[in-house]
Amino acid sequence: MKYVPHALLALSAVLFPYCVQRVFLATPIESQMGTAQKIFYFHVPLAWICMLFAVVCGIAAGVQLRRRSDRAEALALAAGEMTVLAGLGVLITGPIWGDATWGTPWTGDARQTSTALLWLVFVAYLLVRTYGPANAERLAAALAIFGAINVPIIYYAVKIWKTTHPQTGVVGSLPQDMWNTLWVCLLALLSLAIALVWIRAGQARLAIALDRAWIDAEPEPAPA
Amino acid sequence: MRLWRQTWLLARNDLRQEARQLELVMTAGFFTLVMVVLFAVAFFSLDDDAQAKAVPGMLWLGVAFVGALTLTRVFGREREANTFNALLAAPVDRLAIYLSKLVVTVLVLALCSALMVPGLGSVFPAAGIFDADPVALVSLVLLGCIGYAAVGTLFAAGLASAAGKNVLLSVILYPLTTPVLLFALVATQRLLEGHAELWSVLAQMLALDVALVGVGAWLFESVLVGAGPRANPARSPRVSS
Numbered sequence: 001m002k003y004v005p006h007a008l009l010a011l012s013a014v015l016f017p018y019c020v021q022r023v024f025l026a027t028p029i030e031s032q033m034g035t036a037q038k039i040f041y042f043h044v045p046l047a048w049i050c051m052l053f054a055v056v057c058g059i060a061a062g063v064q065l066r067r068r069s070d071r072a073e074a075l076a077l078a079a080g081e082m083t084v085l086a087g088l089g090v091l092i093t094g095p096i097w098g099d100a101t102w103g104t105p106w107t108g109d110a111r112q113t114s115t116a117l118l119w120l121v122f123v124a125y126l127l128v129r130t131y132g133p134a135n136a137e138r139l140a141a142a143l144a145i146f147g148a149i150n151v152p153i154i155y156y157a158v159k160i161w162k163t164t165h166p167q168t169g170v171v172g173s174l175p176q177d178m179w180n181t182l183w184v185c186l187l188a189l190l191s192l193a194i195a196l197v198w199i200r201a202g203q204a205r206l207a208i209a210l211d212r213a214w215i216d217a218e219p220e221p222a223p224a
Numbered sequence: 225m226r227l228w229r230q231t232w233l234l235a236r237n238d239l240r241q242e243a244r245q246l247e248l249v250m251t252a253g254f255f256t257l258v259m260v261v262l263f264a265v266a267f268f269s270l271d272d273d274a275q276a277k278a279v280p281g282m283l284w285l286g287v288a289f290v291g292a293l294t295l296t297r298v299f300g301r302e303r304e305a306n307t308f309n310a311l312l313a314a315p316v317d318r319l320a321i322y323l324s325k326l327v328v329t330v331l332v333l334a335l336c337s338a339l340m341v342p343g344l345g346s347v348f349p350a351a352g353i354f355d356a357d358p359v360a361l362v363s364l365v366l367l368g369c370i371g372y373a374a375v376g377t378l379f380a381a382g383l384a385s386a387a388g389k390n391v392l393l394s395v396i397l398y399p400l401t402t403p404v405l406l407f408a409l410v411a412t413q414r415l416l417e418g419h420a421e422l423w424s425v426l427a428q429m430l431a432l433d434v435a436l437v438g439v440g441a442w443l444f445e446s447v448l449v450g451a452g453p454r455a456n457p458a459r460s461p462r463v464s465s
Contacts, residue, residue, distance in 0.1 A: 065443070131389075131392065132389065133383065138447045143379070160410055
């Protein structure tokens with residue numbers, strides 16, 4: 001188990017050049033959107049990774065609250081950071097793609113708004129973890145749980161508020177070639193993300209253990 | 225039955241304190257008026273069409289701002305008098321603490337909305353707030369306030385033991401209350417447009433409120449246990465590495 005993150009990092013190091021080669025040289029150019037559609041192979045995997053780790057963070061936070069598990073707390077923290085990182089990637093690549101194909105970087109449709117709000121919730125999670133008071137880890141856990149619950153609600157709310165998704169059918173109608181490239185990119189990015197979360201969670205666990213050892217080593221205050 | 229009685233006793237205690245000083249009502253009410261004036265100044269030149277589109281946003285932004293102020297004060301008072309730990313140590317169900325604070329917050333928010341809605345209605349007459357169905361308007365405002373307060377009470381309580389961390393409440397509150405505010409926004413737009421689907425949106429808001437109060441009540445104790453200083457019980461002592 002010790003070398004799992006290393007293996008995943010090696011896998012993604014091998015896959016990344018192959019991805020670039022596949023995306024730009026081997027996969028045909030999409031007929032309607034042209035070369036701008038190439039960003040799709042990074043945008044969509046990043047969005048999936050962002051959602052995946054948001055859910056992981058919410059579940060880990062729930063376990064942390066119920067069982068007071070340090071392991072779950074460390075995983076929630078690492079997953080929260082990965083959500084913010086991947087979300088940032090989604091929020092940068094999305095408007096670039098949108099600008100090239102829809103003519104405007106931000107249309108405010110359901111998917112965009114819910115991703116942006118999800119990202120904000122997890123930035124708030126990290127802020128509370130970093131700058132919060134003594135009970136910050138429990139507070140942050142509740143925040144992550146609410147955040148994970150909120151995502152579908154926000155999506156639905158924006159959908160009934162503003163139903164103008166210009167390209168809903170993009171992913172469904174892809175030729176097999178493009179699907180295959182997408183899977184390769186997803187595998188590369190996902191193995192990188194899992195490796196990073198794994199390493200970060202281990203580091204967070206050590207930090208928690210160190211804190212605890214520090215508190216245990218402190219002499220009891222003398223009774224007044 | 226016991227839970228409701230405890231909730232009522234705790235809420236009555238807060239309300240009585242409020243009735244003696246009127247601190248929350250006066251400050252939050254005045255803040256509401258200031259906001260209406262600021263909206264009036266900032267959006268003075270909106271034409272008639274734009275007014276109907278902008279007023280729902282102003283209403284719920286106003287509720288969000290007043291709500292943050294109210295929640296800070298509701299728990300700030302406990303902190304200043306150092307009674308929050310006493311409240312946690314008291315032989316009452318923790319759920320009753322949550323529900324009583326929720327009731328107080330919703331009452332203050334409803335009072336502020338009772339100022340804000342007519343205020344916005346008279347400053348932006350073309351939005352047609354006064355022509356809207358009053359029953360729907362009142363239930364909409366109440367449902368929005370309950371949902372907002374359900375999330376807010378949980379996190380304000382979590383921050384109550386820490387002085388000087390109020391800025392974090394705004395950081396948490398606004399992203400997390402977006403769903404209920406968005407629903408309220410949709411419902412207000414439909415109300416002003418006289419849309420036929422208004423009541424179905426209100427029913428969805430009711431369901432959302434029930435879910436938010438449920439999750440808030442479920443998490444309240446976990447978030448608060450050990451809220452006092454140096455109380456961090458029963459965690460596994462060491463991480464095996």
